[in-house]
Amino acid sequence: MAFRLAAGADAQPMIEVTLDGAPCQARATWTVADLLLAAGVTPYRRSAVSGAARAPFCMMGSCFDCLVTIDGVPDSQGCLRRLAPGMRIERQAGPA
Numbered sequence: 001m002a003f004r005l006a007a008g009a010d011a012q013p014m015i016e017v018t019l020d021g022a023p024c025q026a027r028a029t030w031t032v033a034d035l036l037l038a039a040g041v042t043p044y045r046r047s048a049v050s051g052a053a054r055a056p057f058c059m060m061g062s063c064f065d066c067l068v069t070i071d072g073v074p075d076s077q078g079c080l081r082r083l084a085p086g087m088r089i090e091r092q093a094g095p096a
C-alpha cells in the first residue's frame, strides 16, 4: 500500500524521534502510526499469539493492530498518540 502526504503537509514543522533506536525525522502533527506507515516499516508489529505480521487498520483506536512501545510503555496504541520531540518508539514482537 502506498501513502502520500496531503496538500500542505510539507509546511508542517519537523521533529526528531527514535524508531527502534535510530534517529528519525517526522512531521510534528503525525501520530506514531502515521510515522511507521509513511516510513514503510514492515512488519509494523507481530501478534502476541501467532506471531503473524500486523499493521494499523482502523486508525481510530478500535482494532488494536497498531500496538507499539512508546517511551518504555508497551501496548500503546500508535494511532492515538501524537509524536513529540524525543519520543522513543519501538516495534513489538510477541507478548509485551
Ligand code: FES
Binding pocket: 033, 055, 056, 057, 058, 059, 060, 061, 062, 063, 064, 065, 066, 077, 078, 079, 080
Ligand atoms: S489502528 Fe486500529 S487501534 Fe490503532
